Amino acid sequence: MHNFWVILGVWMAAFLTLAIFSFLYKDNPFYKFAEHLYVGTSAGYMLIYTYFLVIKPMLIDPISQEHQWILLIPAFFGVIMLTRWFPKIAWLSRWSIAFTVGIGTGLAITGSIQGLLVPQIKGTLIALHGWNGATLNNLLIIIGVIATLTYFYFSKEHRGFVGKTAKLGITYIMIAFGASFGYTVMARISLLIGRMYFLFHTWIPLIK
Amino acid sequence: MSIFEKFEKIDRRFIFLLVALAVLTPLIFKVTMKIPISSPVKSAFKAVDTLPRGTNILISVDYDPASMPELQPMYRTLLYQCFEKGLKPVMIVQWPLGLPLSINTMAEVAEQYNEMARKEGKDTVVYGRDYVNIGYRPGGVAQVVGIGKEIRDYFESDYRGTPLDSLPMMKDIHNYDNFALLFALEAGSMGDIYVQYANARFGIKIILGMTAVSAPDAYPYLQAHQIIGLLGGLQGAAEYETLMKRPAFATMGMTAQSWVHVLIVLFILIGNIGYFISRKKKRS
Numbered sequence: 197m198h199n200f201w202v203i204l205g206v207w208m209a210a211f212l213t214l215a216i217f218s219f220l221y222k223d224n225p226f227y228k229f230a231e232h233l234y235v236g237t238s239a240g241y242m243l244i245y246t247y248f249l250v251i252k253p254m255l256i257d258p259i260s261q262e263h264q265w266i267l268l269i270p271a272f273f274g275v276i277m278l279t280r281w282f283p284k285i286a287w288l289s290r291w292s293i294a295f296t297v298g299i300g301t302g303l304a305i306t307g308s309i310q311g312l313l314v315p316q317i318k319g320t321l322i323a324l325h326g327w328n329g330a331t332l333n334n335l336l337i338i339i340g341v342i343a344t345l346t347y348f349y350f351s352k353e354h355r356g357f358v359g360k361t362a363k364l365g366i367t368y369i370m371i372a373f374g375a376s377f378g379y380t381v382m383a384r385i386s387l388l389i390g391r392m393y394f395l396f397h398t399w400i401p402l403i404k
Numbered sequence: 405m406s407i408f409e410k411f412e413k414i415d416r417r418f419i420f421l422l423v424a425l426a427v428l429t430p431l432i433f434k435v436t437m438k439i440p441i442s443s444p445v446k447s448a449f450k451a452v453d454t455l456p457r458g459t460n461i462l463i464s465v466d467y468d469p470a471s472m473p474e475l476q477p478m479y480r481t482l483l484y485q486c487f488e489k490g491l492k493p494v495m496i497v498q499w500p501l502g503l504p505l506s507i508n509t510m511a512e513v514a515e516q517y518n519e520m521a522r523k524e525g526k527d528t529v530v531y532g533r534d535y536v537n538i539g540y541r542p543g544g545v546a547q548v549v550g551i552g553k554e555i556r557d558y559f560e561s562d563y564r565g566t567p568l569d570s571l572p573m574m575k576d577i578h579n580y581d582n583f584a585l586l587f588a589l590e591a592g593s594m595g596d597i598y599v600q601y602a603n604a605r606f607g608i609k610i611i612l613g614m615t616a617v618s619a620p621d622a623y624p625y626l627q628a629h630q631i632i633g634l635l636g637g638l639q640g641a642a643e644y645e646t647l648m649k650r651p652a653f654a655t656m657g658m659t660a661q662s663w664v665h666v667l668i669v670l671f672i673l674i675g676n677i678g679y680f681i682s683r684k685k686k687r688s
Contacts, residue, residue, distance in 0.1 A: 220420045238501075245500040250542050253561075303545045303601075311600025311630075319628025337627070376620045379637065383474065383616035385427070385664045386638040389657040390473025392427050403431045 210399040213391050340368045408678030419671065426667045430659040437659045444626055445643040448587075448611045448633025452482070455584050457490030460573075462583040462608075464598065467591035468501035471615050475589045476509060477641035477654035478613040482587060483513040485648055487529050492573055494583070495537040496559075498547075498594045503540045507563060510537055532571040539563030548597050552580055552606040580608040585632070589613040595622060599630050613640065 215230035255271055258264040273295060276288040320341050322334040346358060347365030354362045397403040429435070455461065463482065467475045486493045495510060497503045514535065518528040529535060538559040541547060547558050555578060561567050568574040576582060586608050588598050595612045603610050609632050612622050616637025625631045635644055638661055641654035 221417060242500060245503075245540075249500065249503075249540055253565075254541075299546065303549065307545065307597075307600040307604070311604030315604065315628045315630050316624060319624065319630075372620070379616040379620050381665070381668060382637050382639065382661060385423075385661055386474045386616065386657065387470070388423070388664075389427055389431070389638070389660050392424070392660075393431060393473075393653065393657070396428065396431065404434075 206398055210395060213395060217391075339364070344368050406681065408674065408681050411674050412678050412682065422667060423664055426663040427660045430663055431656065434656075435659045436655070437662060439642045439646045439655060439658060441643050441647060442640075444634035444636075445640055445647070448613075448635055449485075449644060449647040451585060451609065451611060451632050452485055452491070452587070453489065455489065455491055458492060459584045460492045460494060460577060460582055461486060462580075462586045463493050463495050464498060464586065464588040464590075464594065465495055465502045465506035466498040466594040467505070467589060467615070468499055469505065471591035472505065473653075473657070474615050474637045474641060475591060475613060476505065477638070477652060478635055478644055479506075479509055479589055480513055480652070481641070481644050481648050481650060482613075483510060483535075484517060484650060487514070487517040487534070490527075493535050494574070494577065495535070497537075497540040497563075498544070499591070500540050503563065507537055510535065532566070533573055536571055536573050537563045538568070538574075544594075545597050545601060548601045549605065552602065554578055580606040583608060585609040585611060587611045587613065590618060591615050592618070599625050603630055611635075 212230045212233070215226040218224055219227040255267055259267055259271075273292045277292045279285045279288040320337065322337065324331055324334055324338070343361050343365035345365070346361040347354075347369065349358075349362075352358055393403060452461070463479070463486075465479060483493060485491075495506050497506050514529055514531070520526075521528045538555070539562060541558050543550065543558060550557050556568055559568060562571060562574075568577075580586070580602060586598060586602060588595050588610060590612060591614075595614060595618065598610055599612075602608050610630070611633040612625070612631050613635040614622055614637070616639070619634065619636030619640070622631065622634055622636075626634050635641060638654050638657050642658040645651050645655045
């Protein structure tokens with residue numbers, strides 16, 4: 197019986213994969229069905245997960261079993277977020293939003309400075325002594341940082357030396373975009389390989 | 405009409421078909437290729453491989469089925485490496501849909517490893533003693549910062565609901581100080597959060613295994629020594645498999661990947677040549 201459910205699961209997954217792939221030919225009802233099923237299933241899955249992994253163990257159980265009444269405060273803030281559906285009392289939701297934004301901003305400022313800005317500046321203060329591959333790399337990094345920052349410096353017209361440096365900056369940015377695009381192609385093809393492997397290994401065992 | 409002009413009018417579905425063939429052919433005929441190892445992957449592998457037996461390592465499984473082909477091979481190989489080297493992995497999940505992937509893969513790899521260990525007369529691994537999965541909890545940044553003080557503030561129990569203190573392996577684990585490193589498998593922005601908070605504030609060494617889309621954004625961290633290793637996409641997974649001498653899905657997939665890349669480069673070249681020829685004709 198266990199085997200039956202496994203086989204059924206594989207056939208369903210294969211059907212849904214092919215239904216999504218069918219969009220490559222043209223839009224059709226099979227694609228629409230698979231797309232809507234995916235959206236619905238994901239939403240349902242998230243709802244169940246949120247209840248059983250968050251609301252129940254972190255709110256309902258501690259209140260009902262351990263009488264941690266203090267948790268009613270965050271619960272209240274959570275509930276008033278839903279007042280956005282009712283225009284007359286929608287203003288209440290701003291309290292929760294203010295709370296979230298406040299915490300988020302506080303954490304983000306410290307994180308950005310301590311975890312990003314300072315270490316990245318330190319990472320750019322690199323040695324330029326000797327004449328080897330590492331020095332050349334370091335030199336390219338330093339030039340790249342200065343040129344790219346110049347490109348985003350708009351308080352002076354991009355002409356003359358500043359203009360040439362900004363042009364070099366945009367060249368660096370284009371190279372970065374190219375690398376990103378190359379990686380993105382690799383990512384998407386990897387997903388295709390994953391699905392092809394499933395179809396022709398698990399479903400139709402052509403790939404041994 | 406020249407051949408390039410014909411190419412300009414080609415049905416895009418023909419291109420899809422060629423891409424599908426370029427993926428399938430090497431997979432079916434088992435065409436293999438040499439996987440060169442990059443320095444960020446080598447550093448990541450070495451950092452894990454040289455840890456003493458019994459060391460705790462935190463593995464963050466932060467992806468869902470959409471990123472499985474890239475990140476699952478990394479997770480599998482890493483778990484196998486941990487079991488083989490006698491390391492003690494603790495899995496944590498920041499993406500709710502990543503939890504089933506994390507649990508199922510952990511169980512599969514442990515079963516495969518134990519089967520091999522029994523045959524070779526090695527020690528088997530036991531849940532709770534040699535590896536633990538503490539599951540998913542919400543919190544994001546606040547949780548990453550909170551774990552720096554006490555893991556139990558967010559995770560009182562593991563994914564099964566077993567209290568952490570009743571798991572032998574977790575008794576002395578309280579915060580990042582009790583882990584030699586954090587290996588984060590990331591399909592989104594959790595990697596940035598770990599680097600900016602767990603590393604910057606608590607000093608834990610981090611290795612990132614990322615989807616290819618996010619990998620370029622992580623190179624500045626590597627250059628600034630905020631992370632000690634980086635695995636980017638299927639290529640990174642294939643390199644890790646090669647270093648572990650356990651070629652699997654990623655290694656096999658890289659041949660298909662390379663074939664498609666060659667095909668795309670050809671398409672770009674043909675498209676550009678065709679474009680310039682037709683432009684020249686229009687001008688004249």
